[in-house]
Amino acid sequence: MTNTEVLIQELVEKHGRTRNALMPVLQGIVSREKFLSEQAMIAVARELDLSAADVYGTASFYTFLDTKPRGKNIVRVCKTISCHMQGKDAIIKAIEGHLLVKVGDTTHDNKFTLLTANCLGWCHKGPVMLVNDEVFPSVTPEMAIEIIEEFAKKTT
């Protein structure tokens, strides 16, 4: 069995073999592998006795359940109005310049994917960004780069 299949086994044991378990199972895979590969979705379908199309249908609906390959760290900068007013453009520009990628792309070393997100719920402390599940409110362009660097050091 591949690592992914082992992980899916564990998740299914924990959450049950019902359709109601589909979201927690997919979320569990994404939190470790950052995206859902075709093989992973097929394996989940088999475990939960669903069609692979059904699994893909659910997965492709949700922004945080990526079906495209992603880097080891996912950076999401909030782009909604309050963060826009508080300077999210400068944050995105700084990160783009530092990582040499555009929004939506993954770095060559596969360490980072840069994305934007709709309202992250920190409108009083914008601009805000998420790196994986960690939140960083009131960031400046300099801080954003420092945060990215910290994650780069931790990522092998």
Next chain:
Amino acid sequence: MEQKQLKKIDIIFGWDDKCTPIQVVEKSIKKTPENIILDMIDSGLKGRGGAGFPTGLKWKFCRNEEAETKYVICNADEGEPGTFKDREILDRVPEKIFAGMTICGFVIGAREGYIYIRGEYNFMLKTLQNKIDIFNQQLQTLKVDFHIFMRSGSGAYVCGEESALFESMEGKRGEPRNKPPYPTVAGYNGKPTVINNVETLVYTSEICRMGPEKFKALGTSDSRGSKVFSVSGDTPIAGIYELELGMPLKDFVDEFGDGDTKAIQVGGASGHCVPRKKFNDTIIGFEGIPTGGSMMIFNSSRSMYNVLHDYLEFFTEESCGQCTPCRIGCQQLLKGIEAVKKGERPPAYLDDLKRLTGTMKIAAKCGLGQSVANPFTSIVDNFREEIIY
């Protein structure tokens, strides 16, 4: 019209050492479910998520359903731009939410409660789960047959719509269902379900703690009680404030504005934009402009075209795409204002677009598509020149 002065309140975040949330549960389950429902109805509490349905009635309808299995769901899929109060409540006083859910479960006859929390708040899952485990343990000690579980979302605004939330919990695409049947008849897993916003559930437990009278004494006859507001935008004191309902917008601006306030978006992207000239005669509450709590302040340096553009981009991305009026409507509104701005369409085209929002209001399947008309017409009507030139 009845008006209230701006008054800061401390019910939601306040802590009573003599009557902690678990003690509120202990006290409440000694009453009859009917009495609790009467208290809720008497208090005048309406849903704090934005739609404003009377909470007591919702509980009553669900209690009246005959079913072996029922559910209580706490809607913590707070996604409205400009809203961040539920995160703060989940972070600071989650036990009050659990107490509200348990009391609701006791009233309607449910043994399971779920908190559906948005994926953007994953960073708080661990702490929250620990607190849930402790509370479940305390319920067991009290011999209360109720258990709280947690589910998380994965970044879809529309899942805050109650029926889309059920779909998501059932492992499906978060596409809203047709109503009726309403959740109190057929909700999660097709079973009778009460789904309440985080803040509403806290108020239910607070009403059980202090009695409906104290709650009722706040606010106006149409808008009882207080409400947590998320204040952001051009203000020196952005943050979370619990205020009495029924205040004129002017008082709010005097307190929170930066002296140069041009407009306030009340109720987030799906709410209404109020321009300066209407501050005096706009009331914050169900008799005026109701809100889920989002108050975004814009000063004169802001272009309202950019604001509207941002909102429309948001809706275009977050529309689930299930029904045509919303899927195509949002795209056309966005393209439309861009075309007017560039001069590719005449200014009168804005009136065609307004008619389109009218169609969406009637024909869209859920609140998302129906409410796009609110920001669109209120911004276009009040700031037409800014959209055109």
